[in-house]
Amino acid sequence: MRFHAILLIRDEEDIIEQCLRHTLTWCDAIYVYDTGSTDQTWDIVREFSGQDERIIPFQKQPTVYHRGLRAYVFDKYRERMENGDWVLRIDADEFYHILPPTFVQTRVKKSETCVYNQSYDFRLTDQDVLDWEEGRDQRQELISERRRYYFPLIISEPRMFRYRQTIKWYPTDSFPRNAGYVARERIPICHYPHRDPEQLKRRCYLRSGQYPGRHHWTVRDWQDLIIDKNTENLCYWELNSPLPEYHFYNHVAKFPKRLLQRIVHASMLPIIDRLRPEFPKSYKPELINSEEERKNEC
Numbered sequence: 194m195r196f197h198a199i200l201l202i203r204d205e206e207d208i209i210e211q212c213l214r215h216t217l218t219w220c221d222a223i224y225v226y227d228t229g230s231t232d233q234t235w236d237i238v239r240e241f242s243g244q245d246e247r248i249i250p251f252q253k254q255p256t257v258y259h260r261g262l263r264a265y266v267f268d269k270y271r272e273r274m275e276n277g278d279w280v281l282r283i284d285a286d287e288f289y290h291i292l293p294p295t296f297v298q299t300r301v302k303k304s305e306t307c308v309y310n311q312s313y314d315f316r317l318t319d320q321d322v323l324d325w326e327e328g329r330d331q332r333q334e335l336i337s338e339r340r341r342y343y344f345p346l347i348i349s350e351p352r353m354f355r356y357r358q359t360i361k362w363y364p365t366d367s368f369p370r371n372a373g374y375v376a377r378e379r380i381p382i383c384h385y386p387h388r389d390p391e392q393l394k395r396r397c398y399l400r401s402g403q404y405p406g407r408h409h410w411t412v413r414d415w416q417d418l419i420i421d422k423n424t425e426n427l428c429y430w431e432l433n434s435p436l437p438e439y440h441f442y443n444h445v446a447k448f449p450k451r452l453l454q455r456i457v458h459a460s461m462l463p464i465i466d467r468l469r470p471e472f473p474k475s476y477k478p479e480l481i482n483s484e485e486e487r488k489n490e491c
Contacts, residue, residue: 229255306373
């Protein structure tokens, strides 16, 4: 049983090294697709790949982001996977509090073949901003030491599935349909989307270009995302202590639907898979027009 991670990146130079070091503690292969970094992110990935063959730089090209890009990477590398392996969608700003192999061994039943995340959403506080401005906050430090305030999220997303040879993942989907029988327990992930003022400004800028018309992000919005550390329900994590466990089950279907899912996933998935369309071999990601990219940078 091996673990394969699909990683999409763009302008993550402040966190990508920590991400790769963390992922290499548990992963057998990391497939990396850079959608158009303008900083040192891709260079760092290439440097690490020269030191560890488990890091596989797929390609770098300025790509219009959409949720199905991981399906494109998956299709390119699925021949490396075997039945029973686990495939994960990972992000550069997410770190597993319980490593996936350990979680599968201790928290996942044999019949469960798809796992959702329990996200601990770490936020940038007003005190963090002050520390940054006065030089007390440094990117050289581990992100887990720099950001300590979080919200436990009730909402959840699928993060990993057990590979089967017949599974289909279409480029319109962020995750394979009928990926597997959903585990009751969620895998805990520390999520650091807001790391420091400079990174947050850049994040807002990129989001404003990625989601025109749907999300009204602008560069100045980053200040609206700063949290007062005394905010209600904001939690503090004592370093080197276990995160509190949250047992939310709203991602799991209720009886009798869950029983029906159990039966279907145990006996009918190969048949259902064959009825789904193959990944289109002619598929190509939509590239960002270089002229538009230059205008956006101005």
